[in-house]
Amino acid sequence: MVNEPIIQMRDVHKRFGQVHAVRGVSLDVFPAEVVVIIGPSGSGKSTLLRCINHLETPTSGKIIVDGIDATAKGADINALRAEIGIVFQLFNLFPHLTALGNVTLAQRVVRKRSKEEAEAIAMEQLTKVGIPEKAHVYPDQLSGGQQQRVAIARSLAMQPKIMMFDEPTSALDPEMIKEVLDVMLELANEGMTMVVVSHEMGFAKAAADRTIFLDEGVIVEDTTPEGLFTAPKHERTKLFLSKILH
């Protein structure tokens, strides 16, 4: 199975003033691959994700997504972003719109779909994440888990080629984590290309093709979940795992 990577990162650096958050990351992600990134807080995981869809502009290096060099001048970042869904830790739903409004807005504005078409796709996605009955409810009346599932549906409705998750369960109460992870697992099983920043080991073991340990802005280990969790090679990985595994 020889195919082109859908995400190619080459020697990507990101500095925020004095802080050097990402220090020369090179990474390939292939279609249908599920990559889970773990690492201590401040290790640059989120920044790395945000570089992929250009919420952060890399200071240097090259990022090619779906054949488009987003770091080149004049690249159509908006078109590229429509192909990369991202789910945030704090959901970031639009509070002035219902769940249905959240899922249809970008379809209509960006994809230029008709109201009927956008709503049909939105209902399909809300059904997929298990809350079609909440279509006409505003975000503040939804639980955290439900909000995050609406956020996933909102991204999926754009029919992206890649889905990224930035600590999607970190802001959730424990009893709601599973409902979100289940949706993510289902996506992974369907062959979605996924890049996930998360410390949910269960998810990594069940769904990840690769698990990456990132520390101080560099990739320390890039291996299978079993390899990383049971036989880490580097001292830094061992130290980190010993902390999160209790």
Next chain:
Amino acid sequence: MAEPTVTTAELKGAKTRRISLADVPWWAVIIVVLGVYIGYAVLTSETYLKVISFVMEGVKLTLQTTLLAFILALVLGLLGGLGRVSKNPILYAMATLYVEVIRGLPMLVIILYMGFVIGPAIRDLTGGRFDPPMLQRAIIGLGFGYGAYLTEVYRAGIQSIHRGQMEAARSLGMTYFQAMRHVILPQAFRIILPPLVNNLSALLKDSSLISVIALSDLLQMGRLYVSRTFRAFEGYNTVALMYLVMTLALSLLGRVLERRMKVGE
């Protein structure tokens, strides 16, 4: 079984009886009582009715000027606000310059300037083909002045929306302006509604300044009445009363909007 039972009706009764005197909006009570008294006194007095009918034209002009100037200010404020939050240094500089210069000038000076400096300049520059009448100059002056205040209102409103909202919208492929229009501004607008109404009320009061360039607004008509009849007491009472009726109505509108928004949240 002689246990005392409490019915819900009794509970409710106990609750309503417990409203303390401090909870009563005394200011509103006083306004209503005084309003009824003064309203009755004024509407049964022939002199006051005469003054009112005399200044009524002025009320119309005041309302018209206020409304048009406010619409202009809303547009300028929106553009200014977008400039103030823009990453484009030129737009930012232009908006900031506008706010700082205009806010540094008294409204009276702006109106005189529009009336006697900018207005004639426009006429001369266009060779007399475009000669805005005094009323238009006054409206533009007021609108420009309040546009600077509203710029800061819009800016504060836009900046009060969490950064994640813009990020989520942009991540879905929306352009900056699509995100502003569909995600940020609708939320910001709800937040700035009360200050917008406050500014409308302030603009209504400041519209009295246009009387200095000889426009027949409410104040000017009142002064005219006084100079003709020497009835300063009735004349200025009427003027004050008319302004108060209009600003109180706006203040009421502001409260209703604010309450609605709290319910909507």
